[in-house]
Amino acid sequence: xxxxxxxxxxxxxxxxxEELEEAAAASPGWRTRIxxxxxxxxxxxxxxxxxxxxxRLTKVxxxxxxxxxxxxxxxxxxxxxxxxxxxxxxxxxxxxGEIAVVFSxxxxxxxxxxxxxxxxIDRQQGQGLSVSLRLGRFQLLVLAVAAVTAIAFLGYxxxxxxxxxxx
Amino acid sequence: MELGRFSEVGLxxxxxxxxxxxxxxxxxxxxxxxxxxxxxxxxxxxxIARLEDADLIEALPEQDRRRPYRLTxxxxxxxxxxxxxxxxxxxxxxxxxxxx
Numbered sequence: 001x002x003x004x005x006x007x008x009x010x011x012x013x014x015x016x017x018e019e020l021e022e023a024a025a026a027s028p029g030w031r032t033r034i035x036x037x038x039x040x041x042x043x044x045x046x047x048x049x050x051x052x053x054x055x056r057l058t059k060v061x062x063x064x065x066x067x068x069x070x071x072x073x074x075x076x077x078x079x080x081x082x083x084x085x086x087x088x089x090x091x092x093x094x095x096x097g098e099i100a101v102v103f104s105x106x107x108x109x110x111x112x113x114x115x116x117x118x119x120x121i122d123r124q125q126g127q128g129l130s131v132s133l134r135l136g137r138f139q140l141l142v143l144a145v146a147a148v149t150a151i152a153f154l155g156y157x158x159x160x161x162x163x164x165x166x167x
Numbered sequence: 168m169e170l171g172r173f174s175e176v177g178l179x180x181x182x183x184x185x186x187x188x189x190x191x192x193x194x195x196x197x198x199x200x201x202x203x204x205x206x207x208x209x210x211x212x213x214x215i216a217r218l219e220d221a222d223l224i225e226a227l228p229e230q231d232r233r234r235p236y237r238l239t240x241x242x243x244x245x246x247x248x249x250x251x252x253x254x255x256x257x258x259x260x261x262x263x264x265x266x267x
Contacts (some may be wrong), residue, residue: 016216023192023208035208038210039208043216
């Protein structure tokens with residue numbers, strides 16, 4: 001049983017570990033084992049009882065993992081629509097500004113994932129019908145930065161394809 | 168009380184604490200006495216953790232390596248409200264069952 005108690009987050013074990021082991025020893029059996037595993041999953045998915053550092057790392061990792069996928073999708077759209085390969089050109093350019101502009105939508109979308117992931121994790125915490133999207137000042141700042149960078153990219157793409165190259 | 172899958176056990180724990188502080192094992196027996204089956208330790212302490220987070224119960228200093236819990240003022244009020252709500256459900260249900 002004590003091995004299953006080790007599945008719980010360290011903070012949780014420090015707080016309830018000893019009592020949990022005692023209660024588990026009082027009713028040994030496979031149902032208790034399953035209950036302990038379910039309890040461990042619940043403890044990890046709760047924000048206060050869970051490991052908040054792990055939660056933050058999960059969000060950052062998920063945001064970073066989106067970047068190559070988004071880049072691929074944007075290039076596929078470019079291929080299909082037959083538009084200029086403005087997304088690939090900066091790889092061969094030396095202008096940092098141009099590279100920054102091209103990558104801005106990916107940064108924007110990655111930043112947008114932060115508040116949306118907050119929403120998803122809140123939902124896992126079993127809040128029942130009171131699921132809510134927490135939009136604190138930090139999330140609003142992230143959304144503002146994301147919006148500005150996305151607008152910068154769209155402006156660049158519009159000027160590049162429909163204004164500057166006309167004629 | 169928004170306790171997810173721990174709502175039932177959470178309520179029974181609060182009922183168990185209504186007449187005074189109890190430690191985890193005694194609460195397990197209280198819940199078993201009230202619903203007829205013993206809650207798993209993960210469920211019991213999951214509910215205790217949620218009740219503590221919600222400021223409905225609080226832990227007292229350890230006694231003989233066991234930590235008793237008691238209802239907070241908020242917990243007592245929340246339990247009274249929950250029982251009043253259940254009472255209305257029970258009364259309505261019984262009245263409707265008795266009707267021809």
